[in-house]
Structure formats: structure tokens, C-alpha cells
Amino acid sequence: MPLVDIEQVPSGIDASRAHPARRYDYWLGGKDNFEADRESGRLVAAAFPTIRMSAIENRRFLHRAVRHLTEEAGIRQFLDIGAGLPSAGNVHEIAQEIAPESRVVYVDNDPIVLVHARALLNSSPEGRTAYLEADLNDPEHILGLAGVHETIDLSKPVALMLLAVFHFMVDDEAAHRIFRTLRERLAPGSYIVFSHATSDDLAGDPEEHRKVNNMSGIPFRVRTSAEVAEFMEGLELVEPGVSSLPHWRPNVPERERARPEDICMHGVVARIP
Numbered sequence: 304m305p306l307v308d309i310e311q312v313p314s315g316i317d318a319s320r321a322h323p324a325r326r327y328d329y330w331l332g333g334k335d336n337f338e339a340d341r342e343s344g345r346l347v348a349a350a351f352p353t354i355r356m357s358a359i360e361n362r363r364f365l366h367r368a369v370r371h372l373t374e375e376a377g378i379r380q381f382l383d384i385g386a387g388l389p390s391a392g393n394v395h396e397i398a399q400e401i402a403p404e405s406r407v408v409y410v411d412n413d414p415i416v417l418v419h420a421r422a423l424l425n426s427s428p429e430g431r432t433a434y435l436e437a438d439l440n441d442p443e444h445i446l447g448l449a450g451v452h453e454t455i456d457l458s459k460p461v462a463l464m465l466l467a468v469f470h471f472m473v474d475d476e477a478a479h480r481i482f483r484t485l486r487e488r489l490a491p492g493s494y495i496v497f498s499h500a501t502s503d504d505l506a507g508d509p510e511e512h513r514k515v516n517n518m519s520g521i522p523f524r525v526r527t528s529a530e531v532a533e534f535m536e537g538l539e540l541v542e543p544g545v546s547s548l549p550h551w552r553p554n555v556p557e558r559e560r561a562r563p564e565d566i567c568m569h570g571v572v573a574r575i576p
Contacts, residue, residue: 324387353565380455385468403429460492470500473524498570504563538573
């Protein structure tokens with residue numbers, strides 16, 4: 304059962320407009336979404352029937368990346384922007400299982416996410432978690448929040464998690480400015496975990512996909528793997544670099560991996576030198 308009665312709209316939420324976090328929740332089979340989110344999700348799924356599989360693979364990529372950064376890179380601080388609604392295997396659960404002292408800040412701009420996060424995101428006694436309501440379009444505001452500085456130390460290495468959020472930024476100049484602002488505030492030795500919808504593996508008519516995205520009510524833009532790589536210029540890419548999500552350090556046999564054309568998302572983990 305949801306923690307809030309979503310048929311009674313909480314204050315501050317426009318239930319008539321689809322929201323990425325709630326639509327993602329719908330694709331994952333969650334209950335914390337409105338009819339506008341479900342209608343948007345159905346429109347996209349009609350054109351891209353494997354969208355639920357894509358959402359699941361994005362979570363699996365997050366799990367593998369956090370495990371790698373905690374176990375192998377020694378990262379103990381995470382800033383997850385566009386975190387979405389809590390689900391199985393959140394960043395702090397994976398990191399604190401390996402290193403209980405890990406600290407995690409979650410950021411999203413949906414009040415429903417705020418309600419759930421504060422109720423469910425319980426830290427280990429040795430570590431700490433915080434949830435903050437803020438918008439990725441204002442990175443300076445995020446970086447200046449007291450809750451960020453009370454939880455993590457930006458003068459030390461941090462893993463910045465940006466999963467499936469930049470494809471909602473259709474303006475290239477704004478997207479690169481926001482990414483650059485965040486990157487430049489991170490200490491050397493920090494990492495960026497990034498996933499993005501890609502056109503490289505997309506079947507069908509690209510114009511039809513654009514029309515569906517426009518009809519869905521949520522601005523959306525796919526980018527090529529080369530365009531994703533442009534965000535990472537000057538950073539050190541962790542092997543295998545920019546790749547289809549199922550191919551980034553897979554932990555299952557090849558025969559069990561999803562096909563790139565069913566996922567149409569690329570991921571990358573990069574280190575700030």
C-alpha cells in the first residue's frame with residue numbers, strides 16, 4: 304500500500320501533469336502515480352514496448368556502479384540527483400551494506416518522493432542519509448543546500464549519481480551548463496555515474512518516437528553515445544566506457560543479458576582527475 308493516498312492529491316502537486324519520477328514508478332509496477340503519469344507511461348510503452356525492461360536495467364546499472372565505487376574505488380559519499388521514488392536496492396542500502404559509514408544525499412523535485420524518502424530511507428547507525436527537495440535545473444541551489452553540507456563533504460571525493468535524468472533536458476546548452484556546474488564543484492577523485500536514453504539502438508522511425516515523446520507531456524530527448532561521451536570530456540572513463548546498460552560490467556552470463564535494442568540506454572562511470 305502507498306504511504307500516501309494518491310487519489311487525494313497532496314499539497315504542492317499538480318496531478319494533471321505527468322512527472323518523470325511517478326511515471327518511472329508506474330513502469331516499475333508501483334502504486335504512487337496519478338492517471339496523468341499512467342497515461343504518459345502507456346503512450347511511451349505503446350511505441351517502445353520494452354520500456355519497463357529499460358527501467359529495470361537502469362536500476363541494475365545503478366546497483367553495479369554503486370557496488371563498484373564502494374568496493375573498488377573506496378567511495379563513501381554519494382549525491383543522487385533525480386533519485387525518484389525509493390525502491391529495492393537504493394544507493395545507501397548497497398553502499399552501507401559494504402561500508403556502513405557511507406553517507407548519501409538524495410535529491411528530487413516531487414513532493415510525493417519527499418514523503419516516501421523520509422519514511423523509508425533509513426541509514427545505518429554508522430552512516431547517514433538525507434533527502435532534499437530541489438530541481439536539477441538549479442544546480443547552484445542544490446550545491447548550496449545546508450542538507451548537502453551537513454551530510455557530505457564536497458571537499459572530498461563524492462559519487463554524483465545522474466541516472467536517467469539528462470534526457471529530460473532537451474536544450475543542449477543548458478544540459479552541458481548544468482553538468483559542468485556540478486562537475487566543477489566536485490573534488491578530484493570524485494566519480495560521476497550517468498545514464499541516458501540513446502538513439503543508437505533505437506528501432507523504428509525516429510520521427511514517430513519524437514511525436515510520442517511530445518504527446519507524453521514530459522519533454523524528452525534521446526542522444527547518441529557520442530553525444531553522451533561529450534559530457535565526459537576531460538574525465539577518466541571507467542572501463543568499458545560509454546556502453547549499453549546491460550554491457551556495463553555485467554554480472555550475469557551473456558545469454559541472460561537484455562538486448563541493447565530492448566533497452567536503448569547507455570551508461571558510463573567517469574572519474575574526475
